[in-house]
Amino acid sequence: MIGILVVTHGNFGTELLKSAELIIGKQENVKTLGLNHGDNVEELCDRVCESIKELDSGDGVLVFTDLFGGSPSNVVARNMEHLNFYSLTGVNLPMLIEALDSRDNIELEELVDTVCTSGIEGIKNIRSELFANSNA
Known part of the structure; x- marks a missing residue:
């Protein structure tokens, strides 16, 4: 099973996982890490490394972050120098559910x-989707 790690600012990743599990049920081999105000970025980097190793059961790990260039994605990128995994930024609920x-x-x-x-594909303009063929 591919491991999933979600690394975000604050509790966004934890709440995103809770929402996904509300829809598709409790999940295994998935973890979230958050960076809060005052947290040590170096400690987060170490926790990311440990988590990736823990989640890799042989099928690999996919790491999600919220914002490209933010501290969570930067520490994930630093771990790519010595660990083999994939990472995507801009995590949203459709992405996490699909994964x-x-x-x-x-x-x-x-x-x-x-x-x-x-x-x-999960990003939609609701007005355009619902009223594309009407005069609304």
Whole structure:
């Protein structure tokens, strides 16, 4: 099973996982880490490293972060120098649900592509979607 790690500012990742589990059920081999005001970024970097090693059961690990260039994504990127895993930024609920739901059925590289597509396709302009063919 592909391991999933969500690293975000504050409790965003934890709450995102709770929302995903509300929809698809309790998940195994998934972890969240948050960076809060006053936290030590170096400690987060070490926790990311430990978590990736813990979550890798042989099928690999996909790490999500919230914001490219933010401290969570920067510490994840630093861990790429010595660990082999994939990481995506801009995590949203469609991405996380897709990753959790598909990770047993496909290889990690394919999962990355599938999750990216789900994230993009999950963004909709509701007015355009609902009223595209009307005068509203």
